[in-house]
Amino acid sequence: MAEKMKAYKKRQEKKGLKVKSQAWLSEVFEVEADMPYRFRIEVSGDAAEEMVNAACQSRGANQLIQENPAQPTIGRSLSGSSLWPSCLVVVKEAKENAKPRLAKVGFRQFTPGKLATSCESTSEADSAVILFPVFIDKEAAMAAHLNSLDEARGYLRSVCPANRRPVFCVLLCRKSQSSDAGWEEQLQKYQAREGRMFCFGPVHFQDGDALHDVISTVVKLRIHASEQGLTCKALWNAKSKEKPSPWPLVDFQLPAAEDPPVAETASPVTEGTVAADATRESVEAPAEEEAAKDDPGGNAS
Numbered sequence: 001m002a003e004k005m006k007a008y009k010k011r012q013e014k015k016g017l018k019v020k021s022q023a024w025l026s027e028v029f030e031v032e033a034d035m036p037y038r039f040r041i042e043v044s045g046d047a048a049e050e051m052v053n054a055a056c057q058s059r060g061a062n063q064l065i066q067e068n069p070a071q072p073t074i075g076r077s078l079s080g081s082s083l084w085p086s087c088l089v090v091v092k093e094a095k096e097n098a099k100p101r102l103a104k105v106g107f108r109q110f111t112p113g114k115l116a117t118s119c120e121s122t123s124e125a126d127s128a129v130i131l132f133p134v135f136i137d138k139e140a141a142m143a144a145h146l147n148s149l150d151e152a153r154g155y156l157r158s159v160c161p162a163n164r165r166p167v168f169c170v171l172l173c174r175k176s177q178s179s180d181a182g183w184e185e186q187l188q189k190y191q192a193r194e195g196r197m198f199c200f201g202p203v204h205f206q207d208g209d210a211l212h213d214v215i216s217t218v219v220k221l222r223i224h225a226s227e228q229g230l231t232c233k234a235l236w237n238a239k240s241k242e243k244p245s246p247w248p249l250v251d252f253q254l255p256a257a258e259d260p261p262v263a264e265t266a267s268p269v270t271e272g273t274v275a276a277d278a279t280r281e282s283v284e285a286p287a288e289e290e291a292a293k294d295d296p297g298g299n300a301s
Contacts, residue, residue: 036091036101036102037102037127037219038103038104039104039105040128041129041218045132045133045145048107048109051205052084056208056212057208058212059209060212061208065088068102084106084107084108085107086107087105088105089105091103091220103219112149112152118130119166124164125163128166135205137174142186149170150194162237163232163233165232165236166232167222167248168247168248170201171201172200173201173202174202174203174204197246198248222249224254
């Protein structure tokens with residue numbers, strides 16, 4: 001290789017041309033800062049860019065930038081190919097004197113009916129999520145968004161193998177402070193037909209703090225799943241006794257020490273909290289029965 005480079009330089013010198021210097025990785029746009037994790041979210045819908053801007057300009061996002069000033073590329077696209085901003089999220093909380101482990105999240109527009117950029121390789125798919133905002137203000141508009149979601153899911157499942165198909169996530173959104181009363185029933189019917197969704201919300205589509213919280217939780221869940229060996233292929237091919245099968249990651253839970261705080265943005269439809277409570281009850285009940293047998297009089301020792 002070295003000999004070929006020398007020969008190339010000689011040919012360029014004979015032509016009177018200068019050989020371009022090769023930039024080191026530290027000078028390349030995407031790796032100019034030491035970032036433990038990099039993640040991409042492809043967002044569908046006409047309001048995608050407005051939602052991304054709101055999240056990246058939120059108080060939570062700005063606070064992380066202020067606490068980590070040596071991140072010169074924050075506020076620009078991860079790939080450098082668009083004007084969309086990027087933001088930081090906490091993946092692992094700080095312990096003792098250690099700093100929290102952060103992820104840099106870049107965003108792209110996802111167009112239903114087209115192949116997502118993250119489908120190009122397994123590594124990109126494993127560090128990406130396709131986010132579908134579903135607006136619940138009006139039943140007709142919600143139905144249209146769900147139909148668009150169906151088309152996008154069907155297309156990606158037909159043309160993209162499981163190992164290069166990112167996880168899908170749904171974010172329930174509002175453009176007003178109120179919504180039609182029938183949105184929950186409409187959503188339940190959809191899930192009864194298509195399976196329990198990896199879903200968050202509802203949130204207002206311009207509420208930057210709420211959007212940043214959702215993005216942080218989604219990124220955190222996906223990265224922790226990857227670290228446990230749950231690749232896209234494993235997630236999409238996971239067997240389930242439920243009919244229809246739930247979406248990938250819908251039942252995934254973080255380790256106890258890593259659980260995100262409960263917020264209004266927690267999904268009201270994934271039933272994750274209900275399932276967790278039921279599991280705890282099923283474990284605690286036998287323990288209580290055993291204790292009663294050991295101490296029939298109910299006296300504490």
